[in-house]
Amino acid sequence: MTTNALSTSERKLLVLDLNGSLLFRPSRYKKSNNGGTNVRTVLSRPYVTPFREYLFHPETSRWLDTMVWSSAQPHSVDHMVKRVFGDYTKNLKATWARDTLDLTPDKYKKKSKTVKDLTKIWNAFPTFSAQNTLLIDDSTDKANLQPWNHLFIKEYGEEERRHDMRVVPALRKNPAIKEPEFDISKLAERLRSNLRVNDAEKQKQPDRYDDTLLAVIGILDALEHEKDVAAWLQSGGIILCGKESEPSFPGGVIGDRWFDQNVVLDCWVERGRATLGRLKINEVVGVVKEVI
Known part of the structure; x- marks a missing residue:
């Protein structure tokens, strides 16, 4: 296995959101063990493990740096990071919280709209730029300054959590899930016709856990060898699922809900699973009733 790190200029940076992306925080609070500020319960998204x-496998760390950027307050971010990353916390390049968003004192204390301006990161870490940075966030508003560096993912909230808690008995009844084949010609025709999946026409999802993070692994695997992250996203790399584009393909769409198109989601999930298999990483779902 090759583990020699790439030169600084060749590395990519992954910027991760926390709440709604890697975890769900219900409104209930958990008493602090050290007498400090009480923190909200943290429930992980499936496949966080x-x-x-x-992310921190030697083969991935060879080309990828990972940091966290959350709009939550520092004490909450610290709690979430420790629960999600555990012993890997020390491997994060940086952990940024609400105090990095240049908010007024009034807005800092209230739930207000925030924007993650990636130029702040690029100023702090000059080797990174629009060419090699990917922000993963469940909010398009937070990424509106650099939309082509944003991988929009479905929010993991109360509804998604309840669904995952119901999946176990459903899978016992029907353990076999057939994955649809990826047909780029049909997808290109759908996009040419400007037919976008919306809430009214979402395809019915089979009974299975939220597998967004498996899809993200697949996407990161594809991005490893791309020279320009923003250009790849703008050209429709997500919708094309790593395949070659057709001349008439319209390209990417800002804020595209690619995860609502089963055929696209499934192809990335399969690539993610293949990547885990290649790296000999166990596919642990990790959905439990207790706090992670």
């Missing part, structure tokens, strides 16, 4: 093992 293999996701973090992938």
